[in-house]
Each structure stands twice: as structure tokens, then as C-alpha cells.
Amino acid sequence: MTGSVWTIAIAAVLCLVAIGIYGLLILRNLIKIVVALQVFAKGTILIMVVAGGMAGKPAIGQSLAITVLVADTAITIVALALAIQVRRWCGTLDTRVISTLRR
């Protein structure tokens, strides 16, 4: 593959990570936060594949990416389940309202 493909891939990764972080910084709805986290995580998974390919060892990058995908899916399920419970008990998904550390 040519170098320009890697450049495009890295640019895509940076975009995904930037969007994810931006979302985590400004969003207040728990479900949306989980979505932003997913975007961020997909960026990091992609960089594993890219890094493996650039180093000439694509198998390692791909197997790492698969491993992270599995763990990531489990975490997302737990996060969404928690969000459902938060909605049920607090009546809202707004992180500012459910934060009790300050009081």
C-alpha cells in the first residue's frame, strides 16, 4: 500500500478521536456520552489496525483490535444498563442533575 493511504487512515483516526473527546466534553445526556465514548473507542481500535499494518505486522494489530472490540462491547452493554437504572431511579439522564458529590 502506498503512504497516502496511511495518511488518510491516521487522519480518520484523529477525526474520530477528536469527535469522541469533543462529545465527552460537552454532552450531558448519559446515552449520548456512551455514544461519544463509542466513537472515541472506534478511533483507538482503528489506530491499532493502522499501526500494525505500518509496522509490517498486521496480524498483531488485528488480533488486538478484535480483543478490544469484545471488551468494548461488554463495557457498552454495562454502561447502557446503568443508564437505564439511572433513568429509572433519578428520572433523568442529565449528568449535572444526578451528580451528588458536591452536596
Add this chain to the structure above:
Amino acid sequence: METSWLLPLTVFLPWAGALVVLAAGRAARLRIVLAIAFAAADAVLSLLLIPLASSRTGFSVTLGGAFGELSLLPDGFGVFLAAVAAVIGGLAVVFSVDYMRGEEGQGRYYALVLFFIGAMVGLVLSANLLMVVVFWEITALCSWLLISFHNDDPKAVAGGIKALIITGLGGVGLLAGSLAIYAQSGTFDIPTFMAQAHGFPPQLLAWIGFGFLAAAAAKSAQFPFQTWLPDAMEAPTPISALIHAATMVNAGVYLLARFYPAFSSVPGWTLAVVLVGAVSAFIAGLMAVVANDLKRALAWSTVSQLGFMVYAIGAGGIFQSQFHLLSHSVFKALLFLGAGAVIHTVGTRDMRQMGGLSKKMPLTCVVFVIGALALAGIPPVNGFWSKELLLEGGLQSGPFWAYVVMLVTAGLTALYALRCVWMVFFAPPQESHEAPGAHPVHDAGPAMKVALIPLALGSLATWLLAGPFHALLARTLPFHFGPGEVGPGASGTWQMVVEVVSAPSTWLALAVVAVGILAWVGRGVFAKMGAGLRPARRAAEAGFGFEAINRGIANAVQGAGEGLRATQTGVLNWNIAAIVMAVIAVLAALALGG
């Protein structure tokens, strides 16, 4: 090296027992039978280990690259302390049958006691420093859980947390020292380290040595960490016996004795050890004299006697310190279990509300007096022989001022031992426990007797083991004892007797002990002329201000936490922002550094 399965069995059998006891669920009788069976089996196993010490056996399992090997080595220290932990721990379990009758949570209680015994046996048998650290922290964990056993009592919970924090703080010194040893030599193996220690950079060796000293002082409740032990008295009394005689506090003395040859060349290390021992022995002796709580008085006496052992190690008397440890384990277990029998029936720990119990509890009185004689160092009980040997060794190779301090402390010991016996058993009886409707006072129960009588016989007899014990240590500890020092075996006991009786220091010490006894007999005179001593008394009752230091540190930590609370907004977005900024800072540092 031959492999012996006896070693791991002795360590892990009590742990298996703990699980089985927990699994027994609600069957109270079965649970007690199982606990006693496992404790007794482990005591037998630990005694079977003793012949292994002379042979070249061991046990090791590879745990993977990062951890080295789980290796167990039966040398003199290991088999001796394992036997002390398992046998005295077993007697404490038997005693608990009567003491804990009708209490809630007995499954948890017996499981933790067995877990504690196994951890201590593992600690002393391990030949791998990392495993020593792991077992060290497990004993701290068990002591916390058992001190706070009555977890609905705020004082018990506070005492347990205090023990956990202070011993955990000391444990940092052990962990850091162990990691430094690994960084330097690439192995956690203790014999390898002992052989290489003199090739270490002196600066590094000094850090390791003082780290280990801090860990040992915290574990053995030595100055300046002594405050946790009296507060640990909120535990059920058999647990106090376990902590003081069998498992917990011996670990610090063991650590110092084990690594003495490696650190004895570090400038100031032996002096620091002598200082820690002498100061602890003296101030704890003073506090024991003014304590009115029976268990607190005994707790201070433990700190004081451990101070004797630490002092002996600093003066180079490895055998003397271990021999005194043996005597102390037996008579202190006896004293605590005797005190447990008294407290169990009287229902208070305040000695001022006891008195006159000698007629109502004749057996307890006899065994307690034997224990007190051993504590005071009066012949022919075991405490006399070990303390005289220890003082004689200290006079020969330690600093003279420390010897004088220890001699005065020996007098204090006689004074407070006599005071305890008098106040509990012979003082005019108090009305409170004779009032109608009060619980009738009765002598120790059958299970208590099973535990008390062997300990009383042991207090009378363990000094006969001096010769074989010295031979065992000398034969199996090449770093501590030169090839010429191998003891003559069983005949050594007679030599010791001759040596002790003919030494002038013995008679000096006995004279000081007599002064201590006279001070109690003539206390009325002292009380009149003692107005000048009142500030000293008040200072001793206040624990010499160490409590205030503890409180100050606790308050400072709490205040810092309150102050930093503002940074914890609880808003997720701020946390993310902080993480992003931290990542940027790290990347910037890397970019600038690269």
C-alpha cells in the same frame, strides 16, 4: 535440594481449614470441631517440620517471571516460629470454644483465626522476599478483621483500622526495601541476598536496612509506632493472645533477626535498633505501671518485652532474642488467656473492679501467677533464664547506657507484673461482682483449662530447651552463626544454667527485680513522697503524647482531603477535560524531553 510437601501443607492447611469452617455454615458444633481439628493438625505438622531444619530440604514452585518462585525453606528461624504460631495459635482456638460461646459470627471468627495462623507460618517459612511481603500484608489484614471482630462497636472498629494503617505504613518500608533488593540483584531470593548484601552500594543498603527497621517497628509495635497495640485490646481476648504471642508481633522481631547479618555493617543501623528497643521497653514499662485496664497493662508489657528482643538483636544477640521470644510467647499467651478467663467471668477489664478472685478462680490464679513470675523474670520460670541471657549478652556487646535502661525496665517489669496479680487476685474483693443478680464468678471452663495448663507447664519448662534450640539455630543459619559457634546440643542447657548463675549481671538484675517488688510492697510510702512523680505519672497515662501526634496526623490528612474536595466536581465533563489536559501535558513533556 529435596522437595518436602510438608512445608506447603503446613502453610496452606489452615487456609483450607478456614474455607471448610466457612462452608460448615450454621452447624455450630461441627464448625468448632473442624476448627480445632485443623488447628491441631497444623500444630502437629509444624512440630514435624523441626527435624527437617537440619536436612537440605525445601519446596519451590515457579510462579512466572515477575514473581520469582514460591519457595519455602525450613531453617532454624522458620521452623521455630512456625511451631510457635501453630501450637500457640491452636491453643488459642481451643480456648475460644469457651470464650466465644454464644457469640455471633463464629464461622467468620474461626475462619479468620486459621487464616491468620497460615499466613504467619507462610511468612516465616518463605525464602522469597516478595512472598514475605504478601504474607506480611495478609497478617495485617487478618489482625484488622479480628481486632474489629465486634464490628458494631465503634471502639473495636477504630482500633482495627488504626492497626491496619500503622502496620500498613510500616509495610511500605518492607515493600520498598524488597523492590530495591530486586532492582539491585535481580532476585527476591533471601539466601542469595544475604550472600550478596555486602556487595551492595552502602547507600542503598542503608535505605533498605532502615526501611526494614521501620516495617519491623510498626509490626512489633515498637517506638514510635507503639500506639496501635493497646487499642487492639478491643479484640476478643483469645485474639489478643494470638496477636501478642503467636502471630502478629513476632513478625517484626523475626524480620530484624533474619536480616541482621546483612545490615549489621550499615553505619548506625545497630545503634538505631538498640535505641528503638530500649526506648520502647522503657516507656511501655512505665505505661504498664499506670494502666488500670488489665488487657492494656498486658499490651504495654508486650511492647516492653518486644523492646527487650529488639534491643538484643541490636546488640548482636540473635539467639538471646529468639530464646526470649520463645519464653515470651508461652508466658504471654498464658497471661492473656488467664486474663481472658477472668474477664469472661467478671465482665469488666478494669482491674480496680476485680480483686479477691484467688479463692473463686484457684486454677486461673495459679497459672496467672506462673505467667507473671515469668514476665517479672523470677527463677526458675522460663522468663528468668531468657531475660538474664539477654541482659548478659547486651552487657557484653551492646552500649552500656542501653544496658542500664534495660536493667531499670526489668525492675519496672517486676513492679507491674506484681501490681496486676495483686489487683486481680489478692486485693480486697469488690462488691460489684458479688451483688445479688450479678453473674456468679466461676473458674475457667473445661476448654479454657485445656489451653491454660499446657501453657503453664510450658512456662515452667521451656528454658530446658536452651541447648537444643541454640544448636538448631547455629546449625541452620550460616549467615548468623560462624562455623565455630555450633552449639554442643542438649548439654548446652546445663552450660547455660552455670553461665547464668555464675554471672554477676544476673545477681544485679535480680536485685533490680527485688527493688521493683519492694516498690510495690512499699507503695504507700512512695505515694506520700510521690507528689513529685505526678507529672511523670500523668504523662505515662497520656501515653507520652504519641496519641496526640497520631490525632494530629489524622486531622491533617482529613483536612487536606476536605480541601481537595473542591477539585472533585462530580461532573463527568470536567473529569474528561482533566484527562485530556493530562494527556496533552504528558505528550508535551515527551516532545520537549525527546
